[in-house]
Amino acid sequence: MLTVPLNIPGYDLYYDQNLISCLTSIPDAPLEALKLSSTFLYLAATGMLIIMNKIQPSQRTEEQRNASRLFKQLETEIKTKIATGNPTLSYVNEAMNKVLALDRAYPLPNNGVMLEKFPAKTEPAVWWPKKRRTLSKGKNDNNGDKALNLNKALAIAGPLLTGLGAVGSAFIASSPHNSWAMVLGVMGGAMGSVVNTIQHGGQVGMVFEMYRSNAGFFKMMQESIESNLNERDVDSRENGEAFEMKVALQLGRSLSELRDVATSSSRLGNDIKEFGSKLF
Known part of the structure; x- marks a missing residue:
C-alpha cells in the first residue's frame, strides 16, 4: 500500500491510497468545467x-x-x-x-x-x-x-x-x-x-x-x-444615332471609343484585350 508519512512532532500520520486518490481527483472539476464551456x-x-x-x-x-x-x-x-x-x-x-x-x-x-x-x-x-x-x-x-x-x-x-x-x-x-x-x-x-x-x-x-x-x-x-x-x-x-449614344453612355465610353471596341471585337473575335464597359 502506498503511504505518505507526515512528520508532525509527537504524532505520526499516514495517508492511505484512497485519500491520495481523492486528493489527486480534485483537478478534474476545473477540467470538466473547461470541457463543458468549450463544447457549448x-x-x-x-x-x-x-x-x-x-x-x-x-x-x-x-x-x-x-x-x-x-x-x-x-x-x-x-x-x-x-x-x-x-x-x-x-x-x-x-x-x-x-x-x-x-x-x-x-x-x-x-x-x-x-x-x-x-x-x-x-x-x-x-x-x-x-x-x-x-x-x-x-x-x-x-x-x-x-x-x-x-x-x-x-x-x-x-x-x-x-x-x-x-x-x-x-x-x-x-x-x-x-x-x-x-x-x-x-x-x-x-x-x-x-x-x-x-x-x-x-x-x-x-x-x-x-x-x-x-x-x-x-x-x-x-x-x-x-x-x-x-x-x-x-x-x-429608336433613332440609330441616339441609340448608339445611349449604349456608349451606359458603357462609360465616348462614341469613338465604342466604335474602336466594336472594330477590335469584330477583328479579333472573342479575344479582346479590354472590357466593353469602363463602369464595371
Whole structure:
C-alpha cells in the first residue's frame, strides 16, 4: 500500500491510497468545467455560423445597394416623365411592370421570399419586364460560377469544422481518446475561424452578387439592342444615332471609343484585350 508519512512532532500520520486518490481527483472539476464551456461555445459558434451563412450579410448588403440604386433610377425616370408631359395609360402600366419586376429581382424580406443564396447555377439578375425579352441565351458567367462554388464550399465547411471542434471538446480527458479529441478540438476551432474569416471577411457573397448584377446589366443591354434591331416596324425603332449614344453612355465610353471596341471585337473575335464597359 502506498503511504505518505507526515512528520508532525509527537504524532505520526499516514495517508492511505484512497485519500491520495481523492486528493489527486480534485483537478478534474476545473477540467470538466473547461470541457463543458468549450463544447457549448463551439456549439453556439456552429449555430451562429449556420444562421449567418444562410443570410449571407455581405451579399445581402450588395443586393440592397443595387435595389436602392435601381429604385432611385426608376423614381427619377417617372418624375421626369410626369414633369415633361401627361403620362399615358400605357406608360403607367409599363412603369408598374418595371416596379414589379424590380421587386421580384430584389425582394427585401429576410425570410419567405428571400433570394436563394446558393442556387444550382448562376443566373443574371433580371430587373426589367419580360415584354420585349428575346429568347436568345447568353453565355454563362464562369467567374460568377466560381464565386458561387467557393462561397457554398466555405458556408458548408465553417459550421462543419466548428461542429467537429465541439465533438473533440466533448471527448477531452476521456481515455483512451484524449489525444485525438484534443487535436480535433483545437484544429476544428482554428480551421473554422480561418474559413469564417475568408468567407465573411473576404465578402465572397458580395463578390458573387456583383457578378450576378453585372451579368444582368449586360443581359439587359443585349436584349435592348436585339429588340431594337429585330423591330419590324421601322417607326417603332429608336433613332440609330441616339441609340448608339445611349449604349456608349451606359458603357462609360465616348462614341469613338465604342466604335474602336466594336472594330477590335469584330477583328479579333472573342479575344479582346479590354472590357466593353469602363463602369464595371
